[in-house]
Amino acid sequence: MTNTARIKSLPPAAVPTTLPLLSRESGDSLVDQIVRTVQSRIDDKLLRTGARMPSIRQFADLHGVSRFTVVEAYDRLVAQGFLESRRGSGFFVRERSPVANPSMTGTVLSAAGHNPSGDGTPQPQQLDVVWLVRNMFRQMPAQKMPGGGLLPPDWLDGDLIANGLRAVGRQNQSLLLSYGTPQGFLPLRQQLQLKLAELEISAAPEQILMTSGVTQGLDIVARHFLRPGDVIFVDDPAWFLMFGSFAAMGAKVVGIPRLADGPDIAKLAELAALHKPRLYVINSVLHNPTSTSLSAAKAFQILRIAEEHDFTIVEDDIYCDMHAGNAGAGAGGQAATRIAALDQLHRVIYLGGFSKTLSANLRVGFIATSPDLARHLADRKMLSTLTTTEIGERVVYKILSEGHYRKHTERLRNRLNGVRDKVVRQLERVGLSTGTATSNGMFVWADAGRDTSVLTEKAMAQGFLLAPGSLFSPNQLPSTKMRINVASMTDPAIWRFLDEELGR
Known part of the structure; x- marks a missing residue:
């Protein structure tokens, strides 16, 4: 049960025209929902310093909640420094100390694509990488996050994870109370050897290092290879979190234009000769954000350029199991090409994980590389985090080894196939061009x-x-493009918004 309140009696600066929805079916209390939403609106400058909040009576009447609920919510916001109470006047948004967002080697990542003027003129809200990541972790419902990078929770199989956790809990409890092994749970690495073999990548268990997701895998590899001043290539566009992470290490991040079948090869060769990069990070299959995949011809050319200019390729294959071509004959999709399959882990470091298909909360990923480099990366992992959590690795092992994972990912692909074309057609109707839309993956x-x-x-x-x-x-230049998660385009309100803003 939800309701939407509109404020007409207060000044425009006091509150947004439309207040957020409150749900009695949510797992969160009404007080928690009010507090969280007001906090986010203050953080995002949608409620400005000095703006007057609705009175306790107004808020309660407009939202159909008790005055005690509003009192408790406002009291929490005052205690946390978001609001201040002025006797006889009401509640107002409190001035908060500004928190500087990290910049990338001196460049402010602003929505306008340029640095602030520095002349004291108020600047528009900055939409930088930190902004997007922070909002992605606000636990908004999936249908409110059409730009998010995960499948909705109801698309995943919570029972599968819960059953795995219960099975692990019934094992010898001493195994749950001590460190795991530095390279990760051996039976899972043995299972991954079989999984990689299906992709025509040969990797023994000692060549596989478990990580806390692909994000940690990228960090471990980058810290091993990069020194301040080194150049690292990424696709342009690409997964945004890398940019700030690599720049914080002192590296220069250079984008390689991404085309429908992979990078612009001529530009890659030109920039490789100019910059002599240490690494090139690439999504070969279901590239984020375009969901395009690498052609076999481009894969061979990338490997040739890497050999000529002596750089290492880091192949991020986190969306591996969303590609129909991985599912074998009759799956209804063109086979996907991995550079690691051509190179067999000599010049290519392969990264994978299960956050997109099983659970982001498990944080189970892996690196596959040469035996020597695997040992060095394991040492670096120990120096930073000791070991990864073996409980999650045991859960993933159970799911993979008992055959549940293959069936689960097939259901995900079928469900994506069931909504993708419909979403693409509707995007076109409201005024968006989807020329690069593919027949696989979750993004447009x-x-x-x-x-x-x-x-x-x-x-x-x-x-x-x-x-x-x-x-x-x-x-970070201005762009007319945006990433759409086809699984999250279920709220009629987002379609109305897009139609009103973009409808031709």
Whole structure:
């Protein structure tokens, strides 16, 4: 049960025109929902310093909640420094100390694509990488996050995870109370050897290192190879979290234009000769954010350029199991090409994981590489985090080894296939171009024909999280593109918003 309140009696600066929805069916209390939503609106500058909040009576009447609920919520917000109570006047948004967002080697990642003027003029809200990541972790419902990077929880199999956890809990309890092994749970690494063999990648268990997701895998590899001043290549567009992480290590991040079948080979060769990079991080299959995949011809050319200019390729294959071509004959999809299959882990480091298909909360990923490098990376992992959590690794092993995973991923692919075309057609109807839309994966790289950072700010005011194209490029320039998660386009309100803003 939800209701939407509109405020007409208060000044426009006091509160947004449309207040957020409150749900009595949510697992969170009404007090928690009110507190969390007001906090986020203050953080996002949708409620400005000094703005007057609705009175306790007004808020209670408009939202159909008790005054005691509003009193408790306001009291919490005052205690946490978000609001202040002025006797006889009401509650007001309190001035908060500004927290600087990390910059990338001196460049502010702003929605406008340039540095603040520095002349004291108020700047628009910055939509940087930290902004998007912070909002992705606000536990918003999936249908409110069409720019998010995960499948909705109801698409995944919570029972599968719960059963695995119960089975692990019934094992020898001493195994749950001590460290795991530095390289990770051996039976899982043996199972991954079989999984990689299906992709025509040969890797013995000693060549596989378990990580806390692909994110940690990238961090371990980058810290092993990079020194301040080194150059690292990424696709442009690409997964945004890498840019700030690599720049924080002192590396120079250079984007390689991504085309429908892989990188622009001529540009890659030109920039490789100019910069002599240490690493090139690439999604070969179901590239984030476009869901395009590498052609076999491009894979051979990338490997040839890497050998010529002596750099290492880091192949991030986190979306591996969403590609129909991985499922064998009759799966209804063109086979996907991995550079690691051509190179057999000599010059290529292969990364994979299960956060997109099983559970982001398990944080189970892995690195596959040469035996010598695997040992060095395991040592680096121990120096930073000792070991990864073996409980999650045992759960994933159970799911893989008992055959549940193959059936689960087949269901995910079928469900994505059932919604993708419909979403693409509807995006076209409301004014977005989807020329690069593919027949696999969860993302559409759509062109709005206007600056999507501005569109994102408007959507956020309506309670929706979009992912503007500027955040997916290392140069952070304004972009007309944005990433759409086809599994999260279920709320009629987001379609109305897009139609009103973009409808031709």
